[in-house]
Amino acid sequence: MNNSLNDARDEIRRVDKEMAALFEKRMEAAKKVAEYKKEHGLPIYDAKQEESVLERNSALIEGPALKVYYKDFIKNMMNISKQYQHALTDGVKIAINGEEGAFAHVAAKRIFKGAEAVFYKSFAEAYEAVEKGECESAVIPIENSYAGEVGQVMDIMFQGDLYVSGMYTLPISQNLLSLPGAKLSDIKEVISHPQALAQCGEYIKEHGFKTAAFTSTAAAAHEVAKRNDRTVAAIANKETADIYGLAVLDHDINESALNTTKFAVFSRKENKERGKMFVLMFTVNDAAGTLAKAISVISSHGFNMKALRSRPVKDAAWQYYFYVEAEGDDSSDKGREMLGELSKVCEKLKVVGRYGAEIDLGNGK
Incomplete structure (x- = not known):
């Protein structure tokens, strides 16, 4: 009996040693993920990714008696990884237009927990802070369900060089x-x-x-x-x-209970992950049917446009640029084909960003 117990404990020690080495490897991979997310303006917590990890790993355990324990083990492992990633990325600077307590500040705190908010007087200054490397990312409103798009921000996006790495909606309660x-x-x-x-x-x-x-x-x-x-x-x-x-x-004195603001996260690096959404901005020449052709190219490749906006091009009378949010992966084969055809129709075309589904940040009371 004693030999049997010692043998079992020896086996546990052997497995623990293997697990320690694997733990170091996993945390090194978690570090690389944190570095990528920091560079591309992505939050540490990703609910859908965690659900996928739990589901995938739970399927590796055949015995139902152990499956529930292994699921808890993986949950704890992911929590440890997040703590480590937060420790690596805490102090990340996020540019915000306004001052402490503004809705953009509320959104930024929910997206980037532990980050340092840096406040700027205008949307342009917040955007430029990222371009200059003063901040890693900027959280800027681009649309409100009550008042429509923020035209000034779209103009900045059209003229600037940053990428959208995420879209977040914040319910607004006045x-x-x-x-x-x-x-x-x-x-x-x-x-x-x-x-x-x-x-x-x-x-x-x-x-x-x-x-x-x-x-x-x-x-x-x-x-x-x-x-x-x-x-x-x-x-x-x-x-x-x-x-x-x-x-x-x-409480809740605004007339519309559905008042929501959409915020974009801007970063210097383009998110190379396969996305569920992408943003395009383009111009077309002033000839009959060119805009219709551009829209047809997008839709004919199976991409559903969730938003289409137009704005006048500054310093070019009666010229307009177009902003499109579309569902799908622009980096797929059909996405690359679509962009190739679109470049032949458009005078200017750029992919402003790609990201997963819009994330609801919860009630903003």
Whole structure:
């Protein structure tokens, strides 16, 4: 019996030694993944990838009695890998337009946990910070379900050299923020970004508030904190209240419960992974049917366009560029064929980025 126990323990020690060597190899691979993600502006956590790893590895265990334990083992291994990857990438600088508490800041914190936010006064400055190497990535809004696309950002994308490595949607919930202890009856004036004021127009009208516009919702919240005036409130997100020591006087005051902003992550390196979505920008000559031909090339190869936008080309009267978000893998054989045909139709064509499916960042209250 004793010999049998010793033999079993010897076997465990032998396996442990093999596992230690394999652990080092796995963590070295995890390090390479972290380096790639850092360079290409990708978040450490990827829910779909983890599900795939669990499913693939669980299938390797034939005995049902051990399968559940092995699944837990793999989960723990992935958690350790993420901790290691976060340790390697913490301190990554993310460029953001606005100030602390802005919706872009909220989005960036949820995408890049542990990263350092660097704030810039404009979309262009945030974008250029990545181009210059001051930051690894930028998180910039490109579209709002209430107000439409952010034309200024699309112009920057068309003229710039960065790549889109991910698209994220953040549900926007506007809240009335005041000094602690203030009552709704105390409020006489509400300040916020013009778009936020418009989104809460009915609420403002109902309460008879005066309004004043600020450059951002976060700037308005900051102003309320600085003024120390109980008669003034800001419209902003709940996380901004936590940052500036304000109270949430009323929740969810925007008229549309479906108000959502889409953010793009920009990085210097093109994501070479096979994607589920890609973004194109192109121009066509001013001849009848050329735009229709370009659209036909995309659709005839089986790519579904999820978005098509047009914007005027600066310094070129009556010339337009087009922005397309499409489903599919542009690096596949049919994708390369599509791009080849499209280049013959378009005057200028560039793939701005590729990424997996859009990721919902959860409620932005």
